[in-house]
Each structure stands twice: as structure tokens, then as C-alpha cells.
Amino acid sequence: MTTTRDNGLLADHTNLAAALPGAGAPWLDALRADGAKRFAGLGLPTRKDEAWKYTDLSALARSRFAPCCGAAPAPRSPEIPAPLVADGPQAVFINGRFDAELSTLGGAPEGVTALPLAQAMTQEPKLLESYLGRVAELGRKPLVALNTAWLADGFVLHLAGGVTLTRPIELVFWGDACAGDDRSAWHPRHLIVLDPSARATVVERHIGRPGGHFANSVTEIAVAAGAALRHYRMQDEPGDAAHIATTEVVLSAGAAYEGFVLSTGAALARNQIAVTLQGEGATASVNGAYMGRASQITDTTTLIDHAAPGCTSSQTYKGVLDERSRGVFQGRIVVRKDAQKSDGHQSNRAILLSDRAEIDAKPELEIYADDVKCGHGATAGELDDDALFYLRARGIPEHEARGLLIDAFIDGAIGEITHETVREAFRQRAEAWRQGGAA
Amino acid sequence: MNILSIKNLHATVDGKEILKGIDLEIGAGEIHAIMGPNGSGKSTLSYTLAGREGYEVTQGEVLYKGQDLLALLPEERAQAGIFLAFQYPVEIPGVPTVTFLKQAMNSVRKARGEKELDAFEFKKLMDARLKELNIVNDMVRRPLNAGFSGGEKKRMEVLQMALLAPTLAILDETDSGLDIDAMKVVAEGVNALRGADRSMLVITHYQRLLDYIVPDHVHVLAGGRIVRSGDKSLALELEEKGYADIATAAA
Ligand SMILES: Nc1ncnc2c1ncn2[C@@H]1O[C@H](COP(=O)(O)OP(=O)(O)OP(=O)(O)O)[C@@H](O)[C@H]1O
Ligand SMILES: [Mg+2]
Numbered sequence: 227m228t229t230t231r232d233n234g235l236l237a238d239h240t241n242l243a244a245a246l247p248g249a250g251a252p253w254l255d256a257l258r259a260d261g262a263k264r265f266a267g268l269g270l271p272t273r274k275d276e277a278w279k280y281t282d283l284s285a286l287a288r289s290r291f292a293p294c295c296g297a298a299p300a301p302r303s304p305e306i307p308a309p310l311v312a313d314g315p316q317a318v319f320i321n322g323r324f325d326a327e328l329s330t331l332g333g334a335p336e337g338v339t340a341l342p343l344a345q346a347m348t349q350e351p352k353l354l355e356s357y358l359g360r361v362a363e364l365g366r367k368p369l370v371a372l373n374t375a376w377l378a379d380g381f382v383l384h385l386a387g388g389v390t391l392t393r394p395i396e397l398v399f400w401g402d403a404c405a406g407d408d409r410s411a412w413h414p415r416h417l418i419v420l421d422p423s424a425r426a427t428v429v430e431r432h433i434g435r436p437g438g439h440f441a442n443s444v445t446e447i448a449v450a451a452g453a454a455l456r457h458y459r460m461q462d463e464p465g466d467a468a469h470i471a472t473t474e475v476v477l478s479a480g481a482a483y484e485g486f487v488l489s490t491g492a493a494l495a496r497n498q499i500a501v502t503l504q505g506e507g508a509t510a511s512v513n514g515a516y517m518g519r520a521s522q523i524t525d526t527t528t529l530i531d532h533a534a535p536g537c538t539s540s541q542t543y544k545g546v547l548d549e550r551s552r553g554v555f556q557g558r559i560v561v562r563k564d565a566q567k568s569d570g571h572q573s574n575r576a577i578l579l580s581d582r583a584e585i586d587a588k589p590e591l592e593i594y595a596d597d598v599k600c601g602h603g604a605t606a607g608e609l610d611d612d613a614l615f616y617l618r619a620r621g622i623p624e625h626e627a628r629g630l631l632i633d634a635f636i637d638g639a640i641g642e643i644t645h646e647t648v649r650e651a652f653r654q655r656a657e658a659w660r661q662g663g664a665a
Numbered sequence: 666m667n668i669l670s671i672k673n674l675h676a677t678v679d680g681k682e683i684l685k686g687i688d689l690e691i692g693a694g695e696i697h698a699i700m701g702p703n704g705s706g707k708s709t710l711s712y713t714l715a716g717r718e719g720y721e722v723t724q725g726e727v728l729y730k731g732q733d734l735l736a737l738l739p740e741e742r743a744q745a746g747i748f749l750a751f752q753y754p755v756e757i758p759g760v761p762t763v764t765f766l767k768q769a770m771n772s773v774r775k776a777r778g779e780k781e782l783d784a785f786e787f788k789k790l791m792d793a794r795l796k797e798l799n800i801v802n803d804m805v806r807r808p809l810n811a812g813f814s815g816g817e818k819k820r821m822e823v824l825q826m827a828l829l830a831p832t833l834a835i836l837d838e839t840d841s842g843l844d845i846d847a848m849k850v851v852a853e854g855v856n857a858l859r860g861a862d863r864s865m866l867v868i869t870h871y872q873r874l875l876d877y878i879v880p881d882h883v884h885v886l887a888g889g890r891i892v893r894s895g896d897k898s899l900a901l902e903l904e905e906k907g908y909a910d911i912a913t914a915a916a
Contacts, residue, residue, distance in 0.1 A: 611718065616755040619715050620769035620825060621743035621776065630768065634759025634808075 234291035235411060236265060239375060242293065246378045248347030253355050254377075260364060261374030268368040280554040280586040281496055281525040286440060286468055292408040302435065304328065304400040310429055310651045314393045317342065320400050322412025322441065323379050337386035337424075340395060343415055346382040353384055357417055361446035362474035369470055373413040373444040380415040380443070385424035385453075394427035394456075394648065401434030401441060401467060411440040418445065420453035420481075427456040427645055432491065436464040445473045449481040451505060456484045458648050460655060463491035465520065470496045479505030479534070486643050487514040488652050489524050490659045496525040496554075503530070503537035503565075510539040513642040515652075517659050518551030518583070525554035528572075532565040532595075539569070544639035545576035546632055546660070547583035557602065558590040565595050572602040577609060577635055579628075632660050666731050667692050668833055668864045669714075675724035676713045683709040685889035686725070691833070694861040698875055698900065699868045701886035702908045707868045708752050710886070711837045715749040716742050729833070743769075744776035746832030750822040750839045752868075757809040762821070765809045766791060770828055794827045797857070799850050815842035823854040830858065835866045840874040852877030872900040885911055 239262045248254045270287045271278040306328055309316045317340075318328035324342035334340045339350060346354055364371050381397050403410035420426060432441065441463065449455050463469045469492040475483050487497045501510045516524040530539040545553045559570040576585040589602040609631050617627035636656045643649035669691040676684040683706045691697050701707055713720045714727065716739035727734040734742065757765070770790075771781040782790065795802060800820055810818050819839050826834055836855070840848050855865065855878050867878055875883070875897060883899040884891045885908070893899065893911055903911065 610755075610757075612755045613757045615715075615717050615739060616751065616757065617765070617769075618739040619717075619743055619749055619751075620765070621740050621773040621829065622765075622769055623740050623772060624738070626768065626772070627740075630760050630765070631757070634757065637759050 233287060233289060234293065234408065235270075235372060236262060236375065237291070237293050243375070246376070247344035248351075251347070251351060254347070257359050258375055258377055261371045261377070264364055264371035265368055265375055268366065268371060271368055277527065277556070280556070280588075281494070281523060283494075286494070289409045289438075289440075290407070291411050291440070292406070302402060304402060306398055306400060307431070307433070309396045311394050311396070311647050314396055315340070316396045316398060317381055318398045318400065319379070319414060321403060321410065321439070322399075322414050324381075335389070335391070337389035338391060339382065339384040341382055343380040343382050343417070344378060350382065350384070353382070353419065354417065357419055357446060357448060358415070361448055361476050362444055362472065367472070369442055370444050370472055373415055373442050373472070376413040377415045378413075380417070382417045383426065383428065384419045385421060385426055387421040387450075388423045389421075390424065391426040394429045394458075394645065396429045396431065399430065399432045399434075399441065401432070401437065401439045401463060403437035403439035409438045409440060411442060414441070414443040416443065416445040418447045418455060418457075420449045420455055422450045423452040424450070425454045427648075428458070429648060430459040432459070432461045432463050432469060434464050434467070436466045438466045440468040441470070443471045445471070447473065447475040447483070449475065449477050449483055451478045452480045453478075454482040454484075456645055458485070458643060458645070458652070459487045459497070460652065461487060461489040461491055461495055461497065462655065463495070465491065465493060465522070467492045468494045471498070473497075473499040475499070475501040475510070477501065477503050477505060477508035477510060480507045481505060482509045482511075484511045484644060485513065486640075486652070487526070488640070488655060489514065489516040489526070490655065492522065492524075494523045496527065498525075498527040500529040501531065501539070502533055503539065504533050506534045506536050508534065508537045510537075511642065512539065513542045513639055515543070515636050515639040515656060516545045516553055517636070517656065518546075518553060519548040520551060521549070522551040523554070524551070525556075527554070527556040529558045529560070530570060530572075532559070532561040532568040532570055535565050536567045537565065537569070539571070541572040541574075542639050542642050543574040544636050545574070545585060546579065546636060547576060547585060548579040550580070550582045552583070553585040555585065555587045555604070556590075557588070558592065559600060559602070561593040561595050561598050561600060563594040566597045568595060568598040568600065570598070570600040574604045575635075575638075576606045577632070578606060579609070629660055633657055636660075668730060669866075670728040671725070672727075673725035674713070674722065674727060676709060677721050677723055678709060678719060682723070683889050684713065687889070687891055689884065689891065691864050691866065693864060694859075695882065696859070696865045696867060696878060696880045698880040698883045699866060699886050700870065700883065700900065700903055705886045706889040707886055708837055711749055711752075711835045711866075711868065714742075714835060715739060715747065740772070741776075743829070744773050748826050748829055748831035748834045750819075750826055750834065750836045752837040752841070754810050754818040754822055756811045756813075758811040760809045762805040762807060762809045763791070766805065766825065766828060769825065773829055791828065794824055798824055798827065798854050800824055816844065816847045819843055819851065820847065823851050827854055827858065832862065833864050833866070834858070835868070837868045838870065840869055840871060848874065849877060872904040875900050887911070
């Protein structure tokens with residue numbers, strides 16, 4: 227009955243799981259076992275799954291993975307960039323495992339718990355037990371199940387009520403796999419819990435060296451009443467990596483989540499986010515920019531669930547696709563029956579720089595309430611010829627003119643980032659990508 | 666040697682012939698006005714000279730300072746000193762006007778082997794021009810032409826011309842949509858640029874502009890050809906009689 231190919235993703239789970247951090251705690255053992263069982267049943271999704279119609283994981287499924295366990299030290303010394311915000315706290319993960327030596331977390335202020343998951347298993351078992359696997363329910367989500375089966379390390383951030391973290395916490399994920407002929411996979415699991423009226427900003431940077439790794443992360447986020455989280459992700463994995471990131475967010479009354487993903491790296495990247503607006507008056511601003519070249523595939527899949535009245539959601543995505551790259555955008559807004567006065571908007575605009583580049587866009591509105599303001603818009607096209615000519619007619623060489631227009635276009639999404647320093651850093655990264663040969 | 670020498674120029678757009686044999690000589694320091702009915706090919710001529718894609722020259726030649734203009738890319742033409750003030754300036758959201766102006770200026774300077782301006786030098790230059798042209802500082806901080814009024818867009822064209830100091834300026838209906846005060850400011854801007862080494866091709870529907878920018882020659886373009894040429898009195902005659910007579914008389 228199992229549909230999982232024997233590709234090593236679940237190899238020797240029973241034995242290896244017994245050696246994972248926290249093993250022996252009944253709830254955790256059960257959670258991992260449940261993940262393993264479900265993944266064994268589901269296997270990696272195929273294009274027959276509606277949610278994976280446009281993104282093909284068959285190459286991943288055919289790969290052979292090294293057994294997934296134990297600390298996997300980087301064979302070469304990692305290059306960890308300075309934090310985006312000078313002297314800010316930085317947690318560094320090497321091949322999915324926290325590295326205390328490379329990290330500079332400093333002492334956490336009063337009311338703040340900020341520590342690696344493996345450590346939280348002994349220090350904060352109650353917190354983990356109440357949230358892990360509860361925000362991101364396993365259901366029929368094979369990648370969440372796989373992540374849960376190997377749940378071992380990641381980052382845990384908990385802010386007590388009313389606490390404000392002034393500087394962003396930065397998480398750096400350095401991937402530098404070395405498993406002989408086999409590919410390496412890791413499954414970081416993060417938990418962010420903000421108690422009422424707390425405020426924090428979290429920045430993730432995903433970088434590394436080529437080695438064909440597969441990073442399959444799951445982030446569970448619970449934002450309590452009146453609390454606010456800003457969550458910025460820069461996905462700049464090496465060109466042969468696979469990056470699948472699942473983010474699940476639950477917002478209580480008046481809570482706010484602002485998310486941004488700048489996706490430029492990996493051979494195959496999927497950033498999927500599900501936000502449930504569960505309390506009245508919650509707001510979600512979920513945005514991103516994706517940029518691809520060569521034969522990169524970058525997939526953005528969003529689900530915004532208006533489950534309570536008077537909530538607001540907005541999504542602004544921009545994509546620039548060059549050469550034979552492919553973008554996928556699946557954006558779904560659900561407004562439940564009782565969620566009157568919902569305001570949900572979504573826009574996805576892509577520019578194709580080459581006639582071999584492609585975008586598949588599937589916006590979906592599912593509205594069961596009658597008093598709502600919802601809308602979506604999707605466009606795909608080339609750079610504006612009139613604008614290009616206008617700039618060139620002023621003496622600006624074509625490649626520079628194209629660059630100006632691409633930067634301006636992407637800026638329309640990056641401008642949604644409300645943290646100034648982060649916004650500037652993301653802008654620079656997008657510009658650097660563009661100068662890397664596209665225009 | 667003339668600045669611009671157009672000989673038997675034929676051009677098509679989307680396979681349709683719009684310019685049907687234009688001959689025009691513009692000497693150094695001269696101002697030529699082109700008038701003509703809607704759809705006669707005035708903008709087509711200006712785009713063809715500026716090098717817009719899709720405007721295909723099927724016959725004839727254009728020499729700019731004795732050089733084959735048609736072989737140059739649009740940016741090379743601009744760098745060589747040709748400036749087209751667009752009839753419909755393009756809105757470019759997301760590109761701050763001042764960023765664009767600086768990049769345009771430095772592209773042109775670089776191509777001419779001149780030193781690029783730093784932010785400070787550029788600002789000084791720009792501020793001086795803004796003042797002359799009565800443009801509020803605030804406008805250049807906005808995205809290029811985005812949401813500008815018709816008149817503001819035209820003024821922005823003149824600002825660009827003043828900054829780039831071209832050898833040959835082509836003004837495609839720069840006066841359209843301007844109130845009388847704005848038109849005077851624009852005319853002053855143009856006149857300030859007048860000089861022995863600067864030529865202009867002024868496309869307009871209104872003789873009024875030519876009271877301020879007095880042309881050396883006036884041409885009538887109809888049906889893709891220059892059907893009449895004369896001095897500035899021709900503009901007055903057109904104003905009185907309209908194009909119908911002239912076009913038929915010439916046919
Ligand atoms: N892409 C195109 N395909 C076909 N015909 C075109 C195209 N672009 C322009 N034309 C035609 O070329 C002719 C000349 O247009 P042009 O814009 O040069 O006129 P104009 O003299 O500048 O007019 P106006 O005074 O209204 O500005 C018009 O008949 C116009 O419809
Ligand atoms: Mg015209």
C-alpha cells in the first residue's frame with residue numbers, strides 16, 4: 227500500500243528517530259511516527275495532485291537520498307554574511323542543524339524565548355507540545371508529514387504578552403551538502419509564537435554552495451490578539467538545490483502578519499504559505515517577488531482563509547522570468563460564510579524576458595459570505611516597449627534601460643516591505659540578481 | 666554641411682507606407698516648423714528619426730552631420746545629439762524622475778567622452794534648469810511622468826532637452842495641451858537653447874507657438890509628403906485657409 231519510492235527519504239525511520247533530539251517524550255515520538263506513517267502513505271506529491279499540477283517533483287522523487295539524521299557538518303567552511311541589520315542577533319543553521327559557534331544570539335531579553343528547536347525540546351517542552359503539528363496540521367500534506375517525521379532542529383521564538391523585539395532576529399540557513407553520490411535532505415521546523423500585543427521581525431536567508439541538497443522546511447506561526455509579526459525570507463539557495471518551504475500562520479483577533487519572500491535561488495523552489503485569519507479584524511499582508519533564469523522553477527502557492535469577520539488580506543507578487551525558467555503562482559482566497567466585511571485582494575504580475583520563459587497562474591476566489599470586497603488580478607507580459615524606447619531615446623543603453631524597468635517593476639512588490647533596512651537589502655539583492663546577466 | 670539631410674525617405678509601419686518620399690535639409694542653427702493635418706505622418710517622421718522599432722525605412726537616406734543616421738541605435742542617436750520631445754511622453758511608474766534624468770545625462774556624457782556627473786554636480790545643474798522652467802522640485806521626485814498632467818509632461822520633456830543640450834531637437838507638438846503661460850515658458854526654454862550650433866524641427870498645429878519660436882522655414886506635411894515649404898508667413902496662411910486648399914493645390 228505504500229506509494230513512497232524507496233528513495234531514502236524515509237529510510238530507517240524507526241531506528242533513526244529514536245536517536246533524534248527529544249526522543250522518548252511520548253507526544254514527540256507519536257508526532258514523528260504519525261508524520262512517517264502519513265508520508266509513507268502519501269509519498270511525494272505528483273502532478274495528479276491538484277495542488278502540484280504545475281510543479282513536478284518527479285526528479286526529486288527519483289533522486290537517491292542519504293539517510294536523514296545526525297548532525298551533518300559542512301565539509302567546507304561556510305560563508306556566513308553579516309546580519310542585514312548591523313549587530314543584530316543571528317542564528318546560523320548548517321545543513322539544517324543549529325550551529326552555536328557561528329550564531330550570535332546574545333542573551334534573550336525578558337519575556338523572549340529564542341533558541342534552537344533541539345534545545346527547546348528540553349527547555350520548553352510544553353510550548354512545543356501545544357503548538358507543533360497544531361498550526362500546521364498534518365492532514366494530507368506529504369511535505370509537512372515528511373518534515374514532521376524528521377523533526378529535529380529549527381528555530382523557536384516565543385514572545386510573552388506585550389513584549390516588543392526591536393531588532394529583527396535573523397536566521398541564516400547555509401546548505402553545503404556532501405553525501406557522496408546521494409543527495410542530502412533536511413527538514414527544519416520552526417515555531418514562532420507571539421502572545422497578545424507582542425511584536426517581532428524575523429528575517430530568513432537561505433544560501434549555500436552547490437551540492438544538490440533538498441531543504442524542506444515547515445514554519446508554524448501563531449500570532450495572538452493584537453500582536454504583529456513581520457517575516458521576511460530571502461531564498462537564494464545554490465542553483466542545484468530544491469527548496470520547499472511551508473509556512474502556516476494563524477492570526478487571532480486584531481493580529482497582523484506581514485510576509486515577504488524574495489525567491490531567486492534553487493533549481494526548484496516552492497514557497498507555500500497558508501494564513502488563517504481566525505480572529506475578527508486580523509490583517510495579513512503576504513507578498514513576494516520571484517526571479518528565475520536558466521531552467522529554474524519557482525512556485526508560489528498561497529492560501530488566505532478568511533475565517534472571521536472584518537479581516538483584511540492583501541497579496542502583491544511580482545515575477546521576472548528569463549531564459550527557460552518557469553514560474554507558478556497559485557493563489558487562493560477563501561472567505562467563509564460568517565466572515566462578513568472581509569477585504570481580500572491579490573495580484574500577481576509576471577514579466578517574461580525570454581520567449582521560452584513561462585508562467586502558470588491560477589488565482590482562485592472561494593467566497594461564501596455576501597458582504598465582502600475581494601478581487602484578484604494576474605498579468606503576464608514583456609517589458610513595455612514604449613517605456614524602453616523612451617529611455618533609449620534619452621541616451622540610456624538598452625541593457626541599462628531594461629535594468630531600470632525590471633528594478634522598477636520588482637520594486638512594486640519589494641516596496642511592500644515595511645522594515646526599511648530589510649527593504650533596502652532585498653532591493654539590492656533583486657538588483658544584483660538582475661545584473662547577474664538577465665537584462 | 667547640413668545638420669540633417671533627409672532624401673526621399675519612405676517608411677512603413679506594420680507594413681503600411683506612411684512616409685512617401687520626404688526631402689528635408691536642416692542647416693546648423695536653423696529652426697524648421699512642420700505643420701500638417703492629423704495622421705499626415707509628422708510623428709512617424711519624428712519616430713523614424715529617433716530610431717523607434719517598427720518604423721521601417723524602405724527607401725531613401727538620412728544623414729546627420731554627414732553620417733548615416735539610420736544605422737544607429739536609438740540610444741546612439743541620442744548620444745550623438747538628437748533629442749525627440751515626445752508628443753505623448755511615456756509614463757514609467759517605479760522609476761524616479763531624478764534617477765532617470767541623471768542616468769540619461771551621464772549616459773550621454775559618457776558616450777561623448779565627458780566626465781560623468783556626481784550626485785551633487787547633477788543636482789546643481791538640474792535645480793538651475795528647474796528654476797528656469799518653473800518646475801517644482803517635487804515633480805522630479807515622483808516616478809517619471811506617472812500621473813503628471815499633460816502640461817507637466819510637456820514641461821518635463823523641455824527639462825530633459827535643456828539638460829541634454831542636443832544638436833538637433835525634434836519637438837513633436839510640445840505646445841499641445843499647454844496653457845498660454847506654460848507655452849511661453851516652454852518657448853523660452855527652447856529659445857534659450859537656440860544657437861548657431863543647434864537646430865530644431867518643431868512640429869505643431871498652432872501658428873501661435875511660432876510667434877514665440879520664430880522659424881526660419883515652415884513645411885506642410887500631408888499624406889506622408891512635404892507638399893509645400895515657405896517662410897514663417899506660410900504658417901499664417903495655413904491658419905487662415907486650413908490644410909484642405911494647400912493639400913489639393915499641391916496634389
Ligand atoms: N502601427 C500602425 N499601424 C498602421 N498605421 C499606423 C500605425 N501607426 C501609425 N499609423 C498611421 O500612420 C499615420 C500617421 O500617423 P502619425 O502619428 O505620424 O500622424 P501625425 O501627423 O503625427 O498626426 P497627429 O497630428 O494626429 O499627431 C496615421 O494614419 C496613423 O493611423
Ligand atoms: Mg503626431
